Amino acid sequence: MATPDTVPAKPDMTLRVDRLTRSFMYMQHICAPTDLYFGALLQLRGFAPSVDMLRALVSEHLDTPPVLTHRLASTHDGDLRWERDPHFDLRAHVGELADLAVRPEPAHMWLESDPGRQRPLWRMWLLPGDGDNWGLGYVVHHAAQDGTSMIRTLEQLFGDRKTATANAGQSDKRRSRPWRALRAVPILLATRKPAAGIATLPTFPGAGRHLTSRTVPLSDLRTISAASGATVGQAHLAALSGAIRRWSPLDFTGRSERDRRRVLPVCVPVDTREPAEGDVTTGNLIGLMPVGLPCGEPDPWRRLRRVMSRASRNRIVTGKSALRALTDDVPVRIAFACLARLGDRRTVALTASSFRSIAPLTVAGTPVDNVIAIPWLPPQHGCFSILTRYKNRATLSVLTAGGPDTSAALADHWVEAVSELREACRRVSNGT
Missing domain, CATH: 3.30.559.30 (Nonribosomal peptide synthetase, condensation domain)
Incomplete structure (x- = not known):
């Protein structure tokens, strides 16, 4: 289990606050905050692991996708900046939805009414299923990630680590044109x-x-x-x-x-x-x-x-x-x-x-059978x-x-x- 003392403090140069980040945060004033969350449902066969096992799997890779341990905070001049969450608790981000079927749902069905910005802008749930099938749901605020980075996060957590980290840290090379x-x-x-x-x-x-x-x-x-x-x-x-x-x-x-x-x-x-x-x-x-x-x-x-x-x-x-x-x-x-x-x-x-x-994904030794997108709604x-x-x-x-x-x-x-x-x-x- 990751605690504030064990969250990696290594800085990451891939964190960016861009105009789309600001645009997505502004949208929270004109629509339901849960409409801005999107993600994916991973469907698997067999018996589900425990939620504690899922948390342990995620905690092993918290050093790779910085979005997992960083939150969007306001600066003194009203802008946004990424900062490491000093009170990060993985238990607040990885939970279990024992009463829901293993099927894709709009994000608001999994989220609380307003997740807020006090913590990193993502959530993950174990859907235990019925013994024949189970699932894993992941959603993230669009201000934090787009579809490509969201998929890459899943690959970093549950895919081939060597492939997933091959291109990390190169986002500072682009020139303005x-x-x-x-x-x-x-x-x-x-x-x-x-x-x-x-x-x-x-x-x-x-x-x-x-x-x-x-x-x-x-x-x-x-x-x-x-x-x-x-x-x-x-x-x-x-x-x-x-x-x-x-x-x-x-x-x-x-x-x-x-x-x-x-x-x-x-x-x-x-x-x-x-x-x-x-x-x-x-x-x-x-x-x-x-x-x-x-x-x-x-x-x-x-x-x-x-x-x-x-x-x-x-x-x-x-x-x-x-x-x-x-x-x-x-x-x-x-x-x-x-x-x-x-x-x-x-x-x-x-x-x-x-x-x-x-790329192929595996969770707790079980190959993922299918990946289904959870869209958002502008x-x-x-x-x-x-x-x-x-x-x-x-x-x-x-x-x-x-x-x-x-x-x-x-x-x-x-x-x-x-x-x-x-x-x-x-x-x-x-x-x-």
């Missing part, structure tokens, strides 16, 4: 037209949160990729376009040419890390890329080709450097105004995120989805502010759309 922010002008111009509402979602999202996940073989997306030259991410976005078309037919099933060309602007977060920085940095190294999904297109193959154009490799690569400069290298007021516009519900209808492939947004890829599985998590049937319907339609797209690629490959 403010001129690259000029390349973000076309990205910002893409938000000049307001995003239409989706009939399936409530106009004014309420307090209810519902989370549904569905899993398909990862080989399905790889088959689509091999047949079309698309990336797995592009194949997923094409399937999501078809799913949204089914999910909200009043919006996308018109028969005119104008209806067929209708697109839905969504926010696609991209990792803006540079090679020298590694991927263990605490904080948020992401950019918000608007992408128009061709939901009006009835043909799955043509939807895929349009996604490959709208979310091309070149556009994503160029966008990453531009969005990083926009976040870090331009004056504060300009940066905050641009970030607010790129993530505004009035300019994007929903968020379509994805985590990078996750203020005034009604839907946030995250794709995870673990071993041979691809899992989509859908969090909505609508009723429980709303998230389940979109997730089910995504499964159907993946199958439909795989079949379309087979027909094209066969020339039929």
Whole structure:
């Protein structure tokens, strides 16, 4: 068990307070604090270990992810800084939820009403299950980590330690390049037209949160990729376009040419890390890329080709450097105004995120069977989805502010759309 006397005091240069950190902390004033927590559920088979064993496993690695032992504190001038929690107690962060099923839940189902900032901004729970299955839930405030650093933390705790720590401590090598922010002008111009509402979602999202996940073989997306030259991410976005078309037919099933060309602007977060920085940095190294999904297109193959154009490799690569400069290298007021516009519900209808492939994980000697994302929900947004890829599985998590049937319907339609797209690629490959 770690105590204040045993928490490593070694300084870590990967802790960063950036403009996204400040933005996420500001959001606590306009939405429920628990909406800003996201994470993952690890599903395992067999009997669960004790919560004391889980705490012991985590305590062995507290020297690696600094987010575990550091909190965000306010400075005298009202800014934020990371500081080591002098009263850190692992028992306050790793607990047990004996009465809950082993399934993904919105973060507020696991968290207390307001975790506060007096302690590090993460929590972990053992879900003992029924003897056949058990789980481990981890959530973190978005001010502290983005998806890449959250996944890397899980790999540092429960994966191959040599791989997980290979790139640590390199985040101070990046040079400021403010001129690259000029390349973000076309990205910002893409938000000049307001995003239409989706009939399936409530106009004014309420307090209810519902989370549904569905899993398909990862080989399905790889088959689509091999047949079309698309990336797995592009194949997923094409399937999501078809799913949204089914999910909200009043919006996308018109028969005119104008209806067929209708697109839905969504926010696609991209990792803006540079090679020298590694991927263990605490904080948020992401950019918000608007992408128009061709939901009006009835043909799955043509939807895929349009996604490959709208979310091309070149556009994503160029966008990453531009969005990083926009976040870090331009004056504060300009940066905050641009970030607010790129993530505004009035300019994007929903968020379509994805985590990078996750390395194999093992908890207390038991291999992790699947990893399912726990999305968060930005203020005034009604839907946030995250794709995870673990071993041979691809899992989509859908969090909505609508009723429980709303998230389940979109997730089910995504499964159907993946199958439909795989079949379309087979027909094209066969020339039929």
